[in-house]
Amino acid sequence: MVDLELLSAHAMGDMSKLFGQFAALLISLSTILSLGALGFDSRKPPQKLLIALWSMEHTLFATTMFVVGLFAVLSWDSAFPDRRDVLVLAPLPVRARTLFVAKVAALASALSVTVATLNSCTGLLWPLALFPAGSGVLGLIRSFLAYWITMLASGAFIFCSVLGVQGLAAQLPRRLFLRASAFLQMAALCLFVTVYFLQPSLTTPQALIAARNQRSLAWLPSYWFLGLFQALNGSMHPALAPLARRACAGLLIAGIGAASAFLLSYFRTLRKIVEEPDIAPGSRGVNWWPRFGSLPQTAVVLFSVRTLLRSRQHRLILAFYLGIGFAIMILLAKGSPAQEQALAASGGILGGQVNVPLLISSVVMLCAAVVGTRIVFSMPLDLRANWIFRITAVRGGPDCLAASRRSLLLLAVAPVWAGSALLFLSICPWRPVAGHLLVLGLVGLLLADGCLYGFQKIPFTCSYLPGKTYVHLLVLPGLALMMVIVAGVGFERRALGDPATYLRMLLVLAIAAVCARWRLVARARSEDTDVQFEDESAPTIFVLGLTRDGVLPIEPAPARGPMHP
Incomplete structure (x- = not known):
């Protein structure tokens, strides 16, 4: 694997x-x-x-x-x-x-x-x-x-x-x-x-x-x-x-x-x-791409996009997480009548116009896409090719974090947001759709900043440390997140029928997104500015580092001789 x-x-x-x-x-x-x-x-x-x-x-x-x-x-x-x-x-x-x-x-x-x-x-x-x-x-x-x-x-x-x-x-x-x-x-x-x-x-x-x-x-x-x-x-x-x-x-x-x-x-x-090589060669086509910040940041974003598009192993892992989101969508679609009645009982003047299972599915797919893309970012493509990043002027800190964040937004948040917009606009009135898309965009920014907290790497370049995420313990947090999503969509549906409540909800989400962004940048500035190319787990025993070159910095007092009267 x-x-x-x-x-x-x-x-x-x-x-x-x-x-x-x-x-x-x-x-x-x-x-x-x-x-x-x-x-x-x-x-x-x-x-x-x-x-x-x-x-x-x-x-x-x-x-x-x-x-x-x-x-x-x-x-x-x-x-x-x-x-x-x-x-x-x-x-x-x-x-x-x-x-x-x-x-x-x-x-x-x-x-x-x-x-x-x-x-x-x-x-x-x-x-x-x-x-x-x-x-x-x-x-x-x-x-x-x-x-x-x-x-x-x-x-x-x-x-x-x-x-x-x-x-x-x-x-x-x-x-x-x-x-x-x-x-x-x-x-x-x-x-x-x-x-x-x-x-x-x-x-x-x-x-x-x-x-x-x-x-x-x-x-x-x-x-x-x-x-x-x-x-x-x-x-x-x-x-x-x-x-x-x-x-x-x-x-x-x-x-x-x-x-x-x-x-x-x-x-x-x-x-x-x-x-022949193990990776399928890319087809020649249009090589024009827009700028994503400075030249080093643009290079990191383009490297991330092309790596995910060309590496079928990374695409497969991402598809696995998207499959989980798709499976939840199917379960929601099968149980949609009961959920529609349960959520419609809470009120809302748009009860017959908004498809609640689809609203929940869009948030679930957004979570699956962001989490899956963040996980494949941690899996390298070829460690022997890291020398090109080691000798260039790519540094850690906010600049490297900004490039990784733009890559995550481009590869995970933007496709799900655009797909949701096309789907909802084809079956629902445009006013509630516009309100939900605005909420979905803020949630995507929150998820991206939360998943990149402490991420001081260039995507697909850092070595992989297996077992670091403890996947067997993520079931209960996933169920809790699903309950939060269902409750949040129920509140959003009611808010779509009340402009004052909707504006307060947007204000809370915007403040949360700004705080998450500020905390992420502050963490990046406070850490070492070097890009991490070797993943390591937190040590079980922390060494105080009291030695220098194997010698204690404070020499022990010489032993005293026998005392004479």
Whole structure:
């Protein structure tokens, strides 16, 4: 996921801290999903019990396939060895077949660890509630085996599908493959997010056998593996029998296709990796850009823009955060009627003219874009190219901060603001839209200044220190931020119908933006003016620095001799 050459010297080439945080996040998700098994009521009527079990089983399989799909997309570049691996291993007496087997074993191990971590709690508790009644101990053991076999099979299906598509794309010339990979990664990420959050609920016998749903079931693999689990669990329902057969056929086709495409492309790709660059060359076009301040500031802004446009790895990480915002938008759209009624009850003369879920979605997408762009700013492109910034007159302090701030506003705030303006103006009256866009712009300035607090770097040039952000602890703050956004949009909707309240709200936001900007600049001026090229964490033990060249500055008093009378 991250090249080891881009890591900070303080990380010592170790990514275990970041992987541990991702594992903690998956275990937390598994714990939340397993809570339903503790309080599951098996005394429900048979029909309701069947629907409840199928719904939970489908949720577990769909979540596993979604997480594995994200893993496959984020580890896209690790399917083939990179340039450094080829340059190091090619001169050695190691057969290409050995490299191929080692790479396949590494991918299979990573897939197994991902599935096992995600199901660490659910795989122990839910089989206790899913085994057929009256089957005894053997039925319980069979349920455990069926659960884990189905989970591994569903994960393998998704991973093999992505690997097969990548193997087919690798048959293209290297330059076309690099360009196609960027598109395929984005398309796969959008596909997984859209299917996971928008797929219909068909967990009733009537819905599964309905003729109008057969076309949807043919394109929803999560329901296939629901049928496979029922077959392995010994609780097969006639409505699920075709889905179980489709799961077996799909897994076989995906496995054979991935093995064939990957095997054909692996050996012919090794030579191309050395011969051609890993980054797709930019197309020649209009080279005129406006000025973004002084010449050094303009250079930093243009460097940031072109790096993000050309580096597919950075674009993919940013797309991951945008996908989170898009998923929240989908959830808001699915729950929009209830939320519309809840917020409309609070009053507001524009109750029928403003789409509240869209207002919330615009703020959520703005947060996702700003946070995601700020995070990719911390990931370098190539540390060996930092010498060009080290020998130029680019200095830290307010000048460097201003360049980074303009880059963040240009790459994150401006696109979301412009997209929101086009969307809202096409479906809503222009007066409330203008009021919301003004609020959205002030919120964007606040977010940009807050995310850049303490940022004394040039984007994409500082080494990366994995695990510094503690991603597994950001779930609760994210939920709290979501609650604040919903409450704030509710207040904004009421304020749009009252000019006096709206002006007071704008005044508060403007004062907050000015204070955040002043605090950011004051922090930049008070710190060291050197640009930071090596990321480091705060030391656990602070050294007072009382020594100079290994010698205490105050010499100890000489030892006194024996006292004489």
